[in-house]
Amino acid sequence: MNAPNASGWRPAMGEAGDHELPLATASGDKGLALEEKLIFELGRPGTCGVDMDEPAGAVVPGLSKFLRKAAPALPGLSEPETVRHYTRLSRQNYAIDLGPFPLGSCTMKHNPRLNEKVARFPGFADVHPLAPQRTVRGAYEVINELAHWLIELTGMHGVAMTPKAGAHGELCGLLCIKAAIEARGEDRKIILVPESAHGTNPATAAFAGFGVENIPANADGRVDLDALLVRLGPDVAGVMITNPNTCGLFERDMKAISDAVHAAGGYVYCDGANFNAVVGKVRPGDLGIDAMHINLHKTFSTPHGGGGPGSGPVVLSEALSPFGPLPFTAKGKDGVVHLIEEEDAAAYGHSQSFGRMAAFHGQMGMFTRALTYILSHGADGLRQVAEDAVLNANYVLRSLEDVLSAPFAKAGPCMHEALFSDDGLPDGFTTLDIAKGLIDEGFHPMTVYFPLVVHGAMLIEPTETESKDGLDRFITSMRSLAARARNVDPSLKTAPHHAPRRRLDETQAARKPVLTWKEAPAG
């Protein structure tokens, strides 16, 4: 039972170092911590969840050569067995509805149930992208109203609603910059990106056909303004700057950076993934930003994780708006919101669009949820979101800085996330040990080893939806883990001990994933 299976995972029980744990059970389950086999291992040939008539036997003439020679390799389970299988698997999962996700950079906050209720109204949930315009006016009203709020909150000129994630929004913004530069007849091929940027930034710039150059950070974790100024010139198309940045710090020189980039003929892209920290407090338009994506699935509480779904509208300055993608919504002279496609774009003063980002109009379900969130909070509520998110992060920062090294804490308060490094940990103990220990404590680990500008980064973003009691529980666990590392507790090196699985060979799992199941040879 304890042999590694094909993917290198091991059941937790009975391994060396587990002496303090209860004895193995016959079932493999430990209380409510359930073991579960693959569905193919559970099934029995001939079992089926539904009653079906025997086929009549007649073979359609000419198709007999397609007759199956063997039964399909489907797992044979009854309905209750199938339901239990997936429910048991789901219990091995961690979810935002089970506990906090302190993942820095991800803004994993509570998803209010009101959002879900509204998104499920049939008028929103059942719309089809090809439905005749006159039958889905309400959906266009929602998109247009949300667009209005995003423009208002950011102080920008326009917004492209169709991008389907933050990274897709980055691409949209850079394609606008590219189109604007081409329209000026210039040849600018370089995008400058700070060292601390999210990996999507340089990837997007490269994907959009730009060369990428790094700008260094200064000692307090912000963009080195002097290094940036020196690099600006006629080959630079623009900069991509995250604000607040991925060290959880506000880029105080943002306006000076924008002014200098504009003076040198470039454009300013802002990665707005951290907008949660400043929504209602700071308008990116006032900082000279030309394009910024907003992750609705972060700042505006639409559910995310596991790769989707997302939504990444891009707000645009007056200079870039003419190049934004199609289609878009706009109120016509008849007072009704229309979806504007290519044939009508010129009439709405939008004839320079670079093209499309998606086949249809964007993520309707996310739009509905985000607008519900915005309207239920109101302007004052959104400002409080930012204030509470920042307060919570600073509470975590100040509650842990005496036990973990906090590289930029001396320079002042953080924004919405607190950054620690592995500097203070004793030899042999790493960020990974703290993260794995958190699993035993019943928490999802924080973001680890990002951003790259500090060694062994631990980036903790509590968000505004965690209470003080909840934060205190998390802090108690973190302090205990830091103390175990300080006391060179060997059991921390092999954590997690209480999870369904122990330490995985993550390299092996990423490089050689075992994605198929083969029946064991008979005998």
Ligand SMILES: *Cc1c(COP(=O)(O)O)cnc(C)c1O
């Ligand atoms: C999440 C994130 C992105 C990418 O957004 P996706 O919606 O995941 O594509 C980009 N930059 C930063 C700083 C982020 O946190």
